Amino acid sequence: MQANNRTFYWIPYVLWIALFVVAPLLLIVYYSFFDLNGNFTFANYQNFFTPVYLTMALSSFWYAFLITFFCLIIAYPAAYFITHSKYKQLLLLLIILPSWVNLLLKAYAFLGIFSTYGAANSLLETVGIGARQILFTDFSFVFVSVYIFIPFMILPIFNALDKLNPALIYASRDLGASFWATFLKVIFPLTSSGVKAGVQAVFIPALSLFMMTRLIAGNRVITLGTAIEQHFLVTQDWGMGATIAVFLILIMIVMMIVTGTRKKGVL
Amino acid sequence: MKKLMQALIAVLLVAFGLLYAVDHLNASSGQTAGNTLTVYNWGDYIDAELIDRFEEETGIKVIYETFDSNEAMMTKIEQGGTTYDVAVPSEYMIEKMREQDLLYPIDHSRLPNLMYIDERFMDLPFDPGNRYSIPYFWGTVGILYNTDKVKSEITAWNDLWKPEFRNDILMIDGAREVIGMGLNSLGYSLNDTNEKHLQEAKAKLDTLTPNIKAIVGDEIRMLMENDEAAIGLVWSGTASELMWKKDNLEYVVPEEGSNLWFDNMVIPKTAKNIEAAYSFINFMLDPEVAAQNTEYVGYSTPNKKALELMPEDIVKDERFYPSADMTARLEVYENLGPEMLAHYNELFLKFKMHRK
Numbered sequence: 001m002q003a004n005n006r007t008f009y010w011i012p013y014v015l016w017i018a019l020f021v022v023a024p025l026l027l028i029v030y031y032s033f034f035d036l037n038g039n040f041t042f043a044n045y046q047n048f049f050t051p052v053y054l055t056m057a058l059s060s061f062w063y064a065f066l067i068t069f070f071c072l073i074i075a076y077p078a079a080y081f082i083t084h085s086k087y088k089q090l091l092l093l094l095i096i097l098p099s100w101v102n103l104l105l106k107a108y109a110f111l112g113i114f115s116t117y118g119a120a121n122s123l124l125e126t127v128g129i130g131a132r133q134i135l136f137t138d139f140s141f142v143f144v145s146v147y148i149f150i151p152f153m154i155l156p157i158f159n160a161l162d163k164l165n166p167a168l169i170y171a172s173r174d175l176g177a178s179f180w181a182t183f184l185k186v187i188f189p190l191t192s193s194g195v196k197a198g199v200q201a202v203f204i205p206a207l208s209l210f211m212m213t214r215l216i217a218g219n220r221v222i223t224l225g226t227a228i229e230q231h232f233l234v235t236q237d238w239g240m241g242a243t244i245a246v247f248l249i250l251i252m253i254v255m256m257i258v259t260g261t262r263k264k265g266v267l
Numbered sequence: 268m269k270k271l272m273q274a275l276i277a278v279l280l281v282a283f284g285l286l287y288a289v290d291h292l293n294a295s296s297g298q299t300a301g302n303t304l305t306v307y308n309w310g311d312y313i314d315a316e317l318i319d320r321f322e323e324e325t326g327i328k329v330i331y332e333t334f335d336s337n338e339a340m341m342t343k344i345e346q347g348g349t350t351y352d353v354a355v356p357s358e359y360m361i362e363k364m365r366e367q368d369l370l371y372p373i374d375h376s377r378l379p380n381l382m383y384i385d386e387r388f389m390d391l392p393f394d395p396g397n398r399y400s401i402p403y404f405w406g407t408v409g410i411l412y413n414t415d416k417v418k419s420e421i422t423a424w425n426d427l428w429k430p431e432f433r434n435d436i437l438m439i440d441g442a443r444e445v446i447g448m449g450l451n452s453l454g455y456s457l458n459d460t461n462e463k464h465l466q467e468a469k470a471k472l473d474t475l476t477p478n479i480k481a482i483v484g485d486e487i488r489m490l491m492e493n494d495e496a497a498i499g500l501v502w503s504g505t506a507s508e509l510m511w512k513k514d515n516l517e518y519v520v521p522e523e524g525s526n527l528w529f530d531n532m533v534i535p536k537t538a539k540n541i542e543a544a545y546s547f548i549n550f551m552l553d554p555e556v557a558a559q560n561t562e563y564v565g566y567s568t569p570n571k572k573a574l575e576l577m578p579e580d581i582v583k584d585e586r587f588y589p590s591a592d593m594t595a596r597l598e599v600y601e602n603l604g605p606e607m608l609a610h611y612n613e614l615f616l617k618f619k620m621h622r623k
Contacts (some may be wrong), residue, residue, distance in 0.1 A: 036605045036609060037605075052616065052617055055620060056620065111486065111489070111490075115490070115495050116493075116494065117493060133434065133480075135481075136481040167351075168327070214440060214482075214483060215430060215483075215486065217442060217481075218480065218481020218482055218483055219481065219482035219483070219484075219619050220391050220439075220481065220622075222616070222619050222620050227616065230612060231615065232342070233338055233339045233340070233342055233565070234336060234338045234339075234442065234608075234612055235608055235609040235612045236338060236341075236605065236608075237605075237609050240609075
């Protein structure tokens with residue numbers, strides 16, 4: 001009876017995974033072996049290893065790295081501060097709130113803020129630095145992306161820090177470790193699972209950003225996401241689009257393995 | 268668990284309540300779920316008042332969806348997930364959709380208002396005899412510039428390469444438009460498929476990179492309106508709409524030649540409510556409706572009778588209703604086939620990746 005029940009509970013999960021995870025993945029791989037005329041080919045894979053797509057892959061990687069890096073630098077101290085604050089829940093809510101607003105809406109808002117006559121430039125003007133081009137630069141792209149992704153970095157780190165037993169920190173300080181030594185040897189290793197989860201949650205979606213590259217970077221930043229969008233919607237070369245998607249998935253799997261299986265305390 | 272159940276019930280109650288309210292509202296405005304028409308059109312390409320008027324007059328509920336490129340539109344129609352009853356593709360895409368058997372033939376006898384359309388816009392090479400499409404708007408591609416910032420006069424594509432426009436040009440995110448402009452600036456046809464010419468055009472476009480501020484989509488309207496850049500590569504309707512709002516903008520169709528395009532209404536094979544599709548097309552062809560729509564949208568109307576109803580300064584404006592002499596320099600996009608289109612796009616992608 002109990003065994004029966006258990007299989008029953010598995011059905012929705014298995015169906016979901018099969019229909020919405022495994023089947024689409026297989027379809028992507030399947031499509032990647034066809035050319036524009038529907039003939040079987042490996043040409044798409046050869047095509048991926050040409051300078052155009054390799055540079056694109058490298059640049060996607062570089063920007064995703066930058067975004068993740070800045071997210072982490074800002075998120076860790078912020079999460080640390082929140083866990084030690086009296087108003088933990090309120091502060092956490094304030095950080096989560098912006099993620100309830102639609103992504104495109106936020107992007108359009110930044111179009112206004114960063115424009116030549118926008119709020120950011122008037123501020124620079126009054127401070128005496130003088131107006132400059134902010135929109136359509138690498139800076140604006142990374143800035144807005146970090147802004148969008150930061151809740152996904154703060155939350156797992158906050159959870160890890162929150163669960164950390166304060167007695168361990170007191171013990172470390174009692175035994176004569178400096179603040180930095182405590183941080184490097186006790187706090188950070190014990191919260192590295194949160195950092196890894198955060199890095200995954202930011203790096204992987206950052207790899208395939210595409211609307212941002214047009215709206216905020218004015219197509220001056222080209223990522224693999226842009227190329228996929230173009231192949232599926234404009235050239236209708238689904239084969240090439242699927243091939244790029246396959247490589248993106250491979251990169252993501254590598255990321256998961258690298259950030260996922262390290263043993264505790266190795267760092 | 269009990270709390271969870273309570274929350275779940277609350278959500279369901281609210282959801283059904285809203286569903287009932289929507290249904291009630293629709294019923295009170297005389298619309299029933301059965302009689303709906305799904306229109307698939309370019310963004311900001313109709314006066315929304317006219318949709319309301321059509322709904323009032325016919326009792327048909329209009330579901331209005333938009334797209335921002337012909338290719339995106341075609342992809343969705345090919346997949347057939349949504350029952351689009353009327354769509355508005357451009358000429359080369361109509362040819363392609365016709366070839367792929369995605370369109371229903373149109374019975375002219377069911378469109379009495381068709382007689383108001385100017386002969387010039389009927390029976391064009393992309394759809395001989397207008398068997399599958401009915402003219403909606405037409406226009407050009409050209410240069411929109413800010414006269415406060417641009418002191419010299421711009422007349423040609425080649426003027427854009429002047430060093431004074433450094434980091435001051437916005438381009439539209441379309442492979443045919445941008446590569447076509449490169450080809451035109453060298454004196455080639457924008458339908459050129461000669462590999463040498465295409466590589467030359469790409470190399471020439473690369474040298475324009477320092478002047479390009481960004482390559483954007485429909486946001487170009489907002490950006491030009493806010494003086495974000497001095498020059499924009501735009502469609503004529505975008506230009507006229509903005510010039511109507513701002514006095515310091517000027518539009519020019521470059522002398523080397525440019526693109527002449529037509530957007531026509533079609534009934535795709537995804538259509539379910541063909542009866543309603545005919546009423547909608549006929550409604551849009553009505554001279555008074557067409558005139559109101561043209562004044563709102565800003566593109567050029569093929570409706571001869573509507574032109575008579577419109578203010579003279581719009582109709583006589585050669586920038587938007589070019590003379591025969593000017594029209595001779597313009598070219599219509601040809602359907603180049605999927606391989607060539609893919610090649611154009613790859614060149615465009617490489618051009619985008621070319622850094623300053």
